[in-house]
Amino acid sequence: MSNITEWIKRELYPALYDRIDAAFPELHFIRNSRGEWHSPRKLDGSEPTKHPRRDKTVVTPKYMGLHEQGGDTPSFIDYVMKRDGAEFIAAVKTLADVVGLSLPEREGYNPAEYAKRARSLSVLETANSYFLYQLSQPEAGEIRSYLESRGYSPEIIKDMGLGFIPSNSRLTDYLKKQGYSAEEITEALPISIDTRIGTSHRLTIAYRSGGAIKGFKFRTIGDHSPKYLNSKGLDRSTGFFNLGYIQGSKDLVIVEGELDALHATAAGLENVVGTGGSNLTEEAVKDAIARGAKRFTICFDREPGKDAKSTRSAIDTILKHSNQVFIAELPDLGGDKTDPDRVIKEQGAEGLRRAIDEAAPYYLYTFQETLNKYYALQGEEGLTHKQQEDLIRELVSSGRLIKAPLHRARYNEYLLACEPLRELGLTKEALPKVLKEIEEEQKQQEQQKAAEALVAKASKQIQGGDVKAGLQELREGLPAVSTIAKATDFEEYLIPVSLDNVITKLREKATGLKSGYKIGAEEITYPAGALTFIAAPTGHGKTTFLINAILKAVSDHPEREFHFFSYEESQEAIVRNTLNTFADMPLSINNRRTIESLLVTGSPEYISREHRDSLPQFHEKQRELAGLLESGRLRIHYTDYSSDDLTELITYLNASSQIGGIFIDYMQLLHKGNRGKNKYGSRQEELKQICIDLKDLTVDTQLPIVVGAQFNREVVNPLLMHTSNIGEAGDIERIASLIIGLWDTNQPTKEGKESVKPARKGPEEDYLQELLQPGQMFMRVLKNRQGQTGGENSFKYDGNRGKIYQAERQKEESLPGGLRFQ
16 A cells, blocks of 8 residues: 555544545535534535435545535545546645645555446445435335344435345345446455345445445345355455544443444434454454554443453454553443444443543453452362462463553552452562562573474484584574573663654654743753752752752743652642742742641741731642642652662653653752662762663653752852862763753852853952852753753742842843853
8 A cells, every 4th residue: 555545544534524624615514513524515515405405415534535415425535636627646745735734745546446436336325325315215114123123224224334234146236327337346345255145135335444345244134154144355454343533532432333332423422432243353453543542441341251362352453553442341231242332232332432521540450350260169168278369370371461550550559459468468568578489580581482493303304314403403592491580671772763753752852941941042941851069068059949940940841740749848848838939929028838837737927927818829829739739740769779770760751751851959969778888989980880770861851850959068159160060970971962050149159269260351359249249040051962052040049938039130230241151
């Protein structure tokens, strides 16, 4: 299939669906509450006067084309080609311009093949229109009675698109009258060879997938076997039945039967598709994802004693391409079977919608299925000791196989919250040990099997007299056996790089974060995929700066989450200080103490009298911050994790949610933990490795990571702020992309050794006197791979409010111009 044909199916048509009125203004389309487009006009632009109706021409999610009632059903492109007298590519460009898309490369496009395919689809659509019409005729009375007995109203039958074939020969005659040749009919719809179609099997179901009819299924309403016959060559493996434009939440609901899918769609449920009577395939899953599916809900029939293999197989197939998999459990309505069709009939669409909304994640389904299996095994005295051991190991092993870190963590939470398992000894402390034991056993078994196979192969060659070849086999095979424990990690290096995947990942990752502070004409930006360090002497506001920075990021990026990790102060203290900065209002001479009192006792006793009128505004800010915290957009943590554990945690968080940036306070408190004990010769070497680990982390995640750092004691005035004076600097100077030095001008200065000299000569004391105006935060860019180094500026700083104001005032207005440092 050509590049442009795939692009039309996967990108153009789905994007076009929401702009039908703009694409075809001459037809005056209006969208109804079900998301369908209705026009009172025929495809030639005329409005019928004999039988006026609002839906003379329709566009629905399951057919990506224009459907004139009782008339033609051209695709969007075919219609534009006829309307504008345009060639194929021109018509495609016309539609692409409506939705702002650019055409892909056109290599592989064959006009003759496209015309032939369009003609074949036209045969199928015309045949379907014939079937729909015939169902309303007296001859189809028995079929209509059968459908009504299933609870389908005439309106539902129409919406489901069910039809009736009176006979093969009459269908062929009708298609010939519509201008199709016998060869075209036979090639598009080769059903005449099966005499059962049109005799015993007369109820028709158009097999639509991706907005096009692939063929038909024909159902008997009698006792004939099988119940369904397919048109010859019907491809059911590459796309879900009833898959069209994916609407709303992009949650694809997968049922088993075609009638189930059609009935649910007609009843108003979005994105319900069928497996088409076959096993769920990877091709169908990939096709659905390409069309916009973000989540999959499996909603198979409920049958007493039903083997769960089909559900398990479906889960495993989808997990190869998406970890957003949920399992819906249909209500028990009694009898032998409950399917979606029956739920709608007895409980209405809301009954099925409720089951879908309450669907459990696949890992919880796995957990419950395993429990159910062992519940069925237990006798009057419960499980035997061996069965208890097997249960725990099977549950833990299942969790180990879950690839998504968040899902694996939640699964383990279910394990630990299960009272019967706790009684069997599966505690929070025991779980990691059991996991490690299972992992080691499985790796050992894999290595043993590989070693045995290698030795057997080499032995066969040696016993055959070729000792040299046998020894060579061992030499070449042993490295692979030795590294088998790392095979899972190594496999990713065998996967070819896809530029499209790289672009997609870059789009999904966080972008650089703007600080709001300008130095010269350039705004400081914390780069994505790189490390930023905010360095200051003790007590000069590095934590305050980080709080201001994360609040700015949260405000600028409402679609992402931001994490603040404090190694110095408790979570409560950081949240209190964040509230102080966020509120940005005077309460007393000690805002932090006053806010803590308000939070703990509710008493305003520490608020100065002249500021008590601002209490309602403060509480409003308090509610706003609570919303940010409780929604998860702003996440503040105190941690004493080792740097290794911290990098693993951030990797896990990044895989589990939409993170915009990480803020860490501060570098000199990070440590390697037990894994680094006695491994590094000095603290500087340990921090160097931590820098490298953080650099690798930010490259892997493409997140902006902003880390506080402390200058050493030599920095007693702002002239001495230099990368080499960062305490126990490690490799910060070399690894960082951006380093900003801070100096709180309210803090005292001392004379110090001139490690950095002004480029312009002049008395240092005069320079400092003009530089250090009270009430400011002085910033200097000490390193900047993506911009200028050496720039500096002062910003208004209110230490009591914890606020560094984003001023537009530039350096030369308040500081001596031209001062730069070597």
